[in-house]
Every structure is written in C-alpha cells, then in structure tokens.
Amino acid sequence: VTAEWFDLGQRLHAADTRTPIARLHHAPISASPRPVAVRARLSGNEISVTAANPTTPAATATGPAALALLDTLGVTLAAPSPATLVTDNPATLALLHRLTLATPRTSPHDPVAAHIGWWLDRADFPGGRAVVDTISACRARWVTGTAPTAEAQPATWRRWLDLPDDSTTGLLTLHSRLIDGPPLRWLDVLAEDDNWSYNAAQNAYADGLDWRRPDTTARAALGLRSRCDAADLYAAAVLTDPLARRRAVHTGHVATGTAHPLPVAGKPTKTAVLEITCSRLDIRLRPGNSVTGWAGPADATAPTFAGAVRTSTVRGGHLILTLTGLTGSIPAFVQAVTLLPAAPSVHSQRRSRSMYRALYSARRSWLTTGNRPTLTRRPVPLDVLVAGAEHPDQPTK
Amino acid sequence: MTRIDPALAEYATRLLVGTGLTPTDAADVAAARTPATGPLADALRDGWTTDDQSGGDQHTDNESTAHDPGDLR
Numbered sequence: 001v002t003a004e005w006f007d008l009g010q011r012l013h014a015a016d017t018r019t020p021i022a023r024l025h026h027a028p029i030s031a032s033p034r035p036v037a038v039r040a041r042l043s044g045n046e047i048s049v050t051a052a053n054p055t056t057p058a059a060t061a062t063g064p065a066a067l068a069l070l071d072t073l074g075v076t077l078a079a080p081s082p083a084t085l086v087t088d089n090p091a092t093l094a095l096l097h098r099l100t101l102a103t104p105r106t107s108p109h110d111p112v113a114a115h116i117g118w119w120l121d122r123a124d125f126p127g128g129r130a131v132v133d134t135i136s137a138c139r140a141r142w143v144t145g146t147a148p149t150a151e152a153q154p155a156t157w158r159r160w161l162d163l164p165d166d167s168t169t170g171l172l173t174l175h176s177r178l179i180d181g182p183p184l185r186w187l188d189v190l191a192e193d194d195n196w197s198y199n200a201a202q203n204a205y206a207d208g209l210d211w212r213r214p215d216t217t218a219r220a221a222l223g224l225r226s227r228c229d230a231a232d233l234y235a236a237a238v239l240t241d242p243l244a245r246r247r248a249v250h251t252g253h254v255a256t257g258t259a260h261p262l263p264v265a266g267k268p269t270k271t272a273v274l275e276i277t278c279s280r281l282d283i284r285l286r287p288g289n290s291v292t293g294w295a296g297p298a299d300a301t302a303p304t305f306a307g308a309v310r311t312s313t314v315r316g317g318h319l320i321l322t323l324t325g326l327t328g329s330i331p332a333f334v335q336a337v338t339l340l341p342a343a344p345s346v347h348s349q350r351r352s353r354s355m356y357r358a359l360y361s362a363r364r365s366w367l368t369t370g371n372r373p374t375l376t377r378r379p380v381p382l383d384v385l386v387a388g389a390e391h392p393d394q395p396t397k
Numbered sequence: 398m399t400r401i402d403p404a405l406a407e408y409a410t411r412l413l414v415g416t417g418l419t420p421t422d423a424a425d426v427a428a429a430r431t432p433a434t435g436p437l438a439d440a441l442r443d444g445w446t447t448d449d450q451s452g453g454d455q456h457t458d459n460e461s462t463a464h465d466p467g468d469l470r
Contacts, residue, residue: 005437005441006440006441008412008413008441008444009440009445009446009447010445012420012441012445013444015401016399016428022448145405147402147408150404246447
C-alpha cells in the first residue's frame with residue numbers, strides 16, 4: 001500500500017506550487033438551500049453562539065438567547081425544510097446539544113432545540129448535508145503543502161484557499177467554495193434521505209413525542225442500518241471521481257491490470273471467464289465480490305463491464321483474478337483494465353431498509369417478539385466451514 | 398527546488414525512513430527532476446501529477462459519470 005507516498009507526492013506538489021491540490025474533481029458535499037454558519041464556545045459555564053446565514057449578518061448570543069438567535073436564522077422544526085449546520089469547530093454541535101438539554105419542553109424555543117436534536121442525529125451520516133464540518137470537507141477535497149496535523153486548523157485552510165475572513169460569514173464563503181462544481185454522484189440520494197428524516201422528525205414532534213428520549217431498539221437498529229447504507233453509498237460515490245480512483249489504486253481499492261478473456265468452448269465469440277493479471281498484489285477484491293470495470297487506466301473514460309470475482313490466486317508473482325457472470329463491454333486480449341467494487345444499488349438499499357422497518361413495526365415478527373426464528377438447515381459452502389474452523393477465538397483441536 | 402515548510406519536512410522525514418531519501422530528494426523524484434524507479438518513485442510521481450490546477454477550481458472531467466459503476470446493477 002503506497003497511499004501515504006502518493007499523498008506525500010501531492011503535498012510536495014502543493015508546497016512547490018504554493019496552492020492546494022485537488023483530491024477530488026467533484027464537490028464532496030451537496031449544495032444546501034439553507035446553510036447556517038455557527039460557532040459555539042464555552043466560556044466558564046456559559047455557552048456563547050455566533051451564527052449567520054447568507055441573508056443575515058453574524059450575531060452572537062449567550063445561553064437561552066442563543067436559541068432565539070438560531071430561531072431568527074430559521075433553525076426550527078417549524079421550517080418547511082431543514083437548515084444545514086456549517087461549522088469549523090468540532091465542539092459546536094456538542095455545545096449546542098448542551099444548550100438544548102437545558103431547554104424545557106414548554107419553552108417557545110423547543111422547536112429550535114428539536115432541530116438541533118435532528119442535527120445531532122444526522123451528523124454522522126457520511127455525505128449528508130444536515131451538518132457540514134468544513135474542515136473534514138476541505139480535507140476530502142484538497143491537500144495542502146503542509147503536514148496533515150496542520151490541516152485540522154481552520155486557519156490553515158483560510159490561508160491556503162486565500163479566504164482571510166475568519167468570521168461566520170467567511171465560513172459561509174468557504175462553504176460556497178466547497179460546493180462549487182458538480183457534486184459527487186449519489187449525494188442527491190443522501191440529501192433525499194436527510195429530507196425524509198427531517199419530515200419524520202417533524203411528524204414525531206407534531207405527535208408530541210419528546211426528541212430527547214433515548215432511541216427505542218427498533219429506531220437504534222434502523223439508524224445503524226441507515227448509517228451503514230449511507231457509508232457504503234458514499235464510499236462508492238467517492239470512487240466515481242477520477243482523482244479518487246487514482247489514489248485508490250495505491251490503497252488497493254481499485255485494481256489495474258491486463259485482461260485475458262477466455263471464450264466459451266465451441267463459441268469463440270462469447271467470453272465465459274475473464275482473467276485479470278493485476279499490476280499489484282495488495283488488491284482488496286475477494287472471491288464473491290461484484291465488480292465493475294473498463295478498458296483503460298483508472299482515471300479514463302470507457303464503456304463498462306460487470307462481473308463477480310470467482311477466484312483470486314497468485315501465479316508467477318502476480319495476482320490473478322478470474323471474473324465470471326460477465327455483462328457489458330468485455331475488454332480485448334491483453335488490454336489494460338481497471339476494476340473496482342460494484343456500487344450498491346440505491347433501490348435495493350431502500351427496499352431492504354423498508355423490509356427491516358416493517359419487521360420492527362410488525363408485532364408478530366421475530367425481531368419484535370424476540371423469539372428465535374425457526375431453525376432451518378441448508379448446505380453450508382466449504383469456504384464458510386473453513387473460515388469458521390480458522391476463527392481465532394475458537395482454536396481447532 | 399521545492400520550498401518545504403518545517404512541519405511538512407518533519408512529517409515527510411518520518412514517512413521516508415528507510416528509503417534513503419530526504420524530503421527535498423523526494424520532491425525531486427516526484428517532479429521527475431531526479432530519475433528513479435520503484436514503488437516509492439511511482440507513488441510520489443503519481444501523487445505529484447494528479448492535478449495541476451489549484452484551489453479545486455477545475456471541474457472539467459465528465460468521465461466519472463460516463464462510466465458509472467452503478468450502470469450495470
């Protein structure tokens with residue numbers, strides 16, 4: 001794995017040119033209709049909040065008045081669409097949460113507190129637009145000619161991106177810079193999920209449910225499932241960017257090599273198996289993985305083919321992947337190819353979550369009753385048996 | 398010659414332990430001012446040449462949507 005050296009090459013180039021170098025051609029976050037830049041700070045026992053949106057200049061308030069300030073900026077569940085929290089201070093959301101916990105349910109600012117609760121719920125969804133940490137987004141989009149530790153400081157990004165304004169208004173300018181250009185693929189899907197979740201939060205609030213209550217088992221399970229789906233989709237979205245794919249060659253997530261199509265016996269024009277001789281050994285594709293590929297280098301344009309890895313072996317010092325179930329544009333003999341994991345299907349993810357939700361809401365499902373499903377037996381693949389026998393926690397005798 | 402700030406120099410020195418290169422040597426290898434072969438040189442050069450535009454202002458590619466990895470699902 002040579003990704004660290006690849007990154008160093010980018011950093012040295014940035015240092016040489018005195019300008020940031022792009023990690024992605026695409027924007028790593030999607031545009032937001034209602035961004036609100038917020039910084040919260042703790043002074044003694046008091047939490048002070050400075051906030052601004054594109055139409056309202058920055059203002060600062062302390063304690064309960066901070067919620068009133070956010071209300072004037074449209075941070076309330078009463079708003080028809082969600083506001084996006086834009087911040088460069090990792091402590092901000094936690095401090096806002098502390099403010100909300102001190103707010104009684106009878107407070108006129110409870111809808112503001114509930115909106116902050118929704119931010120808290122959505123903050124860890126990769127690629128979502130409920131909460132934008134500008135530092136993480138900058139690190140996803142560019143690399144500077146300094147050490148990685150310096151990139152954790154907002155001042156480093158202001159200096160390298162030539163954005164001297166360190167106010168919350170300047171934070172909105174940085175956000176505009178981050179969303180400039182075409183977004184990564186599927187960010188619109190992740191934004192739709194944010195909106196769906198916002199509507200659900202509004203409905204729950206209207207029904208009188210207290211957003212402060214701990215998650216039920218069903219809600220926690222669905223939340224975990226949704227986060228896993230979002231993480232899978234975002235990882236696939238990043239690999240749609242040619243610059244990210246070029247780096248992913250060095251992490252082993254993208255494979256390059258040469259193709260050796262093997263025809264079906266008696267049908268020389270039909271390919272049954274495609275052997276890929278990989279240029280590196282540290283490829284992360286495994287037997288059973290679905291893959292997508294094309295003829296050409298990792299950052300090239302070409303019609304794609306799809307298949308599944310059947311075997312992965314090392315021959316003569318080279319990793320050989322055999323692909324079956326091929327569809328699409330099969331590459332020619334000894335043509336250079338690029339392979340990467342097939343992206344998850346958005347439709348399948350949503351259908352699967354819907355089924356999961358139904359199982360948790362049905363009174364008699366095995367998930368809600370806690371009863372074990374009926375035992376059924378079926379043939380177990382040899383690979384699974386071998387993997388079980390080799391499990392480190394269960395040493396074989 | 399590439400001007401390298403002290404923090405980057407320290408970081409690069411740690412990354413290059415055992416390679417026999419200094420940060421300045423690495424910059425020369427990455428920029429192809431010094432001929433070198435092998436995984437280290439390849440990775441440094443690949444990183445150096447990924448993008449020649451600064452500030453993320455270039456969005457000229459359209460290939461990522463052209464070969465959409467989800468097309469065939």
